[in-house]
Amino acid sequence: MRVALLKRIFVYPYGLWLFIFIVAPLLIIVWFSFGGTDFTLYHYARFFSPLYEGQPFFQRIYIAVLMRSIYLAVISTVICFVLGYPLAYALAKFYSHKSFLLFLFLVPLWMNFLLRTYAWLTILEQNGVLNAFLGVFGLPATDLLFTDMAVVIGMVYNFLPFMVLPIYTVLRDMDKSIVEAAQDLGANKVQVFLKIVFPLSVPGVISGVTMVFMPGVTTFVISNLLGGGQFILVGNLIEQQFLRVGDWYFGSAMAVILMVLILFMMGLIKLFDRQPKDGRTDKTAEGGALY
Amino acid sequence: MEHFVDLIGITKTFGRELILDNINLYIDKNEFVTLLGPSGCGKTTTLRIIGGFEQPTSGELRMDGENMLSVPPHKRKVNTVFQKYALFPNMNVRDNIAFSLNLKKEKTAVIDKKIKNMLRLVNLDGYEKRTTTSLSGGQQQRVAIARALISEPKLLLLDEPLGALDLKLRLDMQLELKNIQKELGITFVYVTHDQGEALSMSDTIVVMNAGKILQIGKPKDIYDEPKNAFVAKFIGESNLTDGTMLSDFAVNFAGMDFECVDKGFEPNQAIDIVIRPEDIVITSPADGKLRGVVKNVTFKGVHYEMLVDAHGFLWKIHSTVLSPEGTEVGLTIAPDLIHVMKRDESSIA
Ligand SMILES: Nc1ncnc2c1ncn2[C@@H]1O[C@H](COP(=O)(O)OP(=O)(O)OP(=O)(O)O)[C@@H](O)[C@H]1O
Ligand SMILES: [Mg+2]
Numbered sequence: 001m002r003v004a005l006l007k008r009i010f011v012y013p014y015g016l017w018l019f020i021f022i023v024a025p026l027l028i029i030v031w032f033s034f035g036g037t038d039f040t041l042y043h044y045a046r047f048f049s050p051l052y053e054g055q056p057f058f059q060r061i062y063i064a065v066l067m068r069s070i071y072l073a074v075i076s077t078v079i080c081f082v083l084g085y086p087l088a089y090a091l092a093k094f095y096s097h098k099s100f101l102l103f104l105f106l107v108p109l110w111m112n113f114l115l116r117t118y119a120w121l122t123i124l125e126q127n128g129v130l131n132a133f134l135g136v137f138g139l140p141a142t143d144l145l146f147t148d149m150a151v152v153i154g155m156v157y158n159f160l161p162f163m164v165l166p167i168y169t170v171l172r173d174m175d176k177s178i179v180e181a182a183q184d185l186g187a188n189k190v191q192v193f194l195k196i197v198f199p200l201s202v203p204g205v206i207s208g209v210t211m212v213f214m215p216g217v218t219t220f221v222i223s224n225l226l227g228g229g230q231f232i233l234v235g236n237l238i239e240q241q242f243l244r245v246g247d248w249y250f251g252s253a254m255a256v257i258l259m260v261l262i263l264f265m266m267g268l269i270k271l272f273d274r275q276p277k278d279g280r281t282d283k284t285a286e287g288g289a290l291y
Numbered sequence: 292m293e294h295f296v297d298l299i300g301i302t303k304t305f306g307r308e309l310i311l312d313n314i315n316l317y318i319d320k321n322e323f324v325t326l327l328g329p330s331g332c333g334k335t336t337t338l339r340i341i342g343g344f345e346q347p348t349s350g351e352l353r354m355d356g357e358n359m360l361s362v363p364p365h366k367r368k369v370n371t372v373f374q375k376y377a378l379f380p381n382m383n384v385r386d387n388i389a390f391s392l393n394l395k396k397e398k399t400a401v402i403d404k405k406i407k408n409m410l411r412l413v414n415l416d417g418y419e420k421r422t423t424t425s426l427s428g429g430q431q432q433r434v435a436i437a438r439a440l441i442s443e444p445k446l447l448l449l450d451e452p453l454g455a456l457d458l459k460l461r462l463d464m465q466l467e468l469k470n471i472q473k474e475l476g477i478t479f480v481y482v483t484h485d486q487g488e489a490l491s492m493s494d495t496i497v498v499m500n501a502g503k504i505l506q507i508g509k510p511k512d513i514y515d516e517p518k519n520a521f522v523a524k525f526i527g528e529s530n531l532t533d534g535t536m537l538s539d540f541a542v543n544f545a546g547m548d549f550e551c552v553d554k555g556f557e558p559n560q561a562i563d564i565v566i567r568p569e570d571i572v573i574t575s576p577a578d579g580k581l582r583g584v585v586k587n588v589t590f591k592g593v594h595y596e597m598l599v600d601a602h603g604f605l606w607k608i609h610s611t612v613l614s615p616e617g618t619e620v621g622l623t624i625a626p627d628l629i630h631v632m633k634r635d636e637s638s639i640a
Contacts (some may be wrong), residue, residue, distance in 0.1 A: 180344050181377035183364040195390075199381040209636065262510040 032252035034272070043253035062237065062254070069233040072148060073216030074078035076155035077163075080212045081205065083156070084163035088204075091164070102168075109161055117154055117225050123228070124150050146228030154222040155212075162211035170204030171197070206269055214262060234258055293356055295320045295478055296341070296446065301350035303336055303502075310336050311347070312502040318446075318480065318495075323472055325481045325489040327525070328499035334482040335374060336447045337499075341480065342371045354446070370439040374450035374482075376431045378423040384410075384434055385419035385614050386471070391442040409437040412467060428455035433464070444473055450482045465492055486526050490514065519632050523565040530606055531567045533634070535559055542631055545581060545602040549624065553631040563632045568596065568609040570628035579621015581606075585614050 029110045058067060091101055100121030108116060118125055123129040124145040131141040144150050182192045191247065220235030227233070234254065294317040303311040311333045318324050326334045339345040340352060343364035352359040359367060370391075378387050386393075392402045410416055413433035423431060439447060446630055452468070453461045459558045469492050472479050483489055490510045491498050498506045498513065498521075506518040519522035520531055534544030539554035544564045556562065576582050583601025590596075595613050599606045601622060614620050 111488070175377065177373055177377040178373055178379060180342075180369070181373060181438075182379070182390070183344075184342060184369070184371045184373075185442070186365050186394050187390075188365050191394060196379060196381070 009147055015050045029252045029255055032248050033256045035249055043249045044257070046250060047257060062234075065232055065237055066258070068235045069217050069235065070261075072151055072233065073213050076152050076159065077181060077209055077213045079152065079156050080160050080163040081209065084160055084208060085205070086244060087160075087169055088164045088167035088171055091168045092174075096137070105164070106161065113158065114221065114225075116158060117222055120150070120154055120157060121145070124153070136191055145226065148227075150226040151223050152231075154226040155216050155219065158222065159212040159215060162215075163208035166207035166211065169199055170201045179203040202272065206272065210266060213265070218258065218261065292546045294318065294353075295322070295355065296480075297353040298337075298353070299351040299353070300341060300342070300354065301337070301347045303333070303340065303345065304348045308503050311340075314350070314502075314504055316497060316504065316507065320477060321472075321478055323433065323478050323479045323481065323492060323494045325483060325493040325496050326499060327483060327486060327489045330484070332499045333502045334499060335450055338371065338450055339444075340482065342369055342448055343367050345478070351356065353466045368444055369446045369448060370442065370444040372432075372435050372449040372452040374454070376428075376435040378431055378434055378438075380423055382423070383419065383533045384415070384421045384423065384426070387423060387434055388438045388441055390438060391467070394461045395442070395620070399486055400613065405436075405441055409441050412440075413437045414463070429457070429460060432456065436464075436468075440471065440475075440477075444477065446478045446480065447472075448480050448482075451484065452481070452488050453483075453485075453488070461488075468510070487569070490526070496526075498525060500525075515630075515634060517565060517630065517632065520563040520565065520634075523563075523630065523632070528568050528607060530564075530568065530604075530611075532564050532604055534562055534564045534631075536562050540626075545604055547580060547602065549580070549629055550626040551631055552627045553629075553630045556631070556633075561634055565630040565632060566606075566624055566628060569594075570624060571608045572608060572623050572625075573597070573599075573608060573610060573612070573614055574621040574623055576621045579623055581622040583620060583622065585616050585620060588613065588616050 034040065035043060048060065050060050056065060087105075091105070094101070117133075121128075126141070126143065126145070128145070130144070135143060144153070178196060178200070179192055182196045187195060217233075218235045218238075220233060220239045223233045223236055238251050238254050238258070241247045241254065296318040298314050298316040300496065301311055301314040302309070314333075314337060316324075326337060328334055336345060340347050343359070343362065346360065354367070354369075361496075378539070379390065382390070383617070388406050388409060389402050392405065405430050410418060413436055415430060415433055415437070418426075418430070418434075423434065424587065432452060436449075436452055439449075449468075453464050456464060460613070465488060468479075476502055481489075481492065493510055495507060496510055496513050500521055506522050507514055508516075513522065514527055517526060517529075524531060532544050534542050536553070536556035536559065537543055537548065538557075538558055540551055541586045542551045542562070542564070544551070573579075581601040583599045585597050586600045586605065587598040588595055594609045594611050597608045597610065597614055599608055599622060601618060606622060608622070
């Protein structure tokens, strides 16, 4: 009894914290999105409405911005995965030096996010480090700054650790004897990876994808700095509505739409995790294990 | 004759610790070899070297006369039942067992048939679709056995494969494994803590302690003629005492002179004496060589275990005839049942 009571008491501050900082702001946003005291769906309708009669759906201005945000976030996530998985694998594999490698890898994270992104500004700009470097080899200068590419570079650079760390953790904690069992039964390195290591690391990949995609699709800082403001993402739109235009209703409606979309996509990704790994495995076999 | 597997002077150190110390062992085709020894003596390490998961610091490993040390684990025709099962958590029971066959691209129909047989063999009929995490320890262990057996390897390494089973199932599986081994003609290297299991299943027992092989022999030879006190203590129950060799065929222990069948010791050499509990005969006090009082009686199922206090030593005696506590008794021991062993200080744990 006493323990139960104690537990309850300790849960209260957490519940309160949860409410004040997560539930309440969400509720307020939702409330604003429906027009506050005067209930209306106008702000949602505005998001989907065409500029002129018969404008194709995906060319409508806000929809297009949303699609573009998703597109850039997906590209960044894919690049983060392609770069991050081997990196995580190497970190986990050469565990004897892991502390040092990991340290090297994490050092940039200690620097402020804005500063890190500003650093790329100086690398990518017309007279920047990159062009100076290319110049040394007599290569033509590039004009990357304020392009999609620059935004993607900024996202990949900033979010790569969030892809690497969860995958690294899963790989590091993987039971080595399972890998040995696969080798023992005749699997070569590639087969061990494809049949055992990768499937078992899927939860880490899902965390990584989530943690890169979500900030990627909502970012406005990176697109502000490296996209030069002309490359507007949905994050910028929301920011503008709140901080410049002052239309909290429309800003909230956009935030809610974005949130629903992200939830939906996360739900889709999570499905991968529950798929039986082998086509022949039927669903009933999972029995109670399906949660 | 060429041996099937040869371990020649295998030594293994981890850091500064000497884990295996000059292991020499050969294994013939179709032989059932058991490694027996206390925890940490290097049994698993020996198996891992044969399986290819550990490289010895020095020494040689040959299979069919070929050097194996440069061959990676997946190319060795050796399968292992791991001490911790190591089932694949991302696959169900069927796919775990089918793993090696799938790699060999066997036809699904063939695989299904083999799996059905295998599951029957390990008493898990109808478990194909179960997830490995939903199985009990003993069931997981049996899946691990099935998975290693299904591809009929030439050599099977089993690291305490029956450790998680209850007595009944364990005895059943002992019989099964022994039958499988004989029928399929697979060579087994088997690790166990359980000396009963070792004695009943093996063709050859290898007794190890602290990284060394103490004795290699047939179960009966090891039981009857343990090389030293450690082996005697580890295999079967025994009365262990110290004594002195008087001359050939004469030994002194418990303050008395006894006739024995051993020779070739120095006069007055200090030796160890081992006498099995079932080899001491209880007689009337007058007829006994030693005389004492029964201190404690335990019923063990088939026999009684009696502790008799005689000549400053508590003798453990097994007999189907009960001598109640407090009875005065005599004890006799036949000369050929007195085992005289050189004292080997290093082997006494
Ligand atoms: N990778 C390793 N690094 C350092 N020491 C190790 C390593 N593997 C095993 N050892 C040590 O080697 C010794 C023998 O280990 P091993 O696992 O072979 O024992 P075992 O005879 O199988 O014991 P058990 O019956 O408890 O399974 C132990 O002292 C163990 O601590
Ligand atoms: Mg072991």
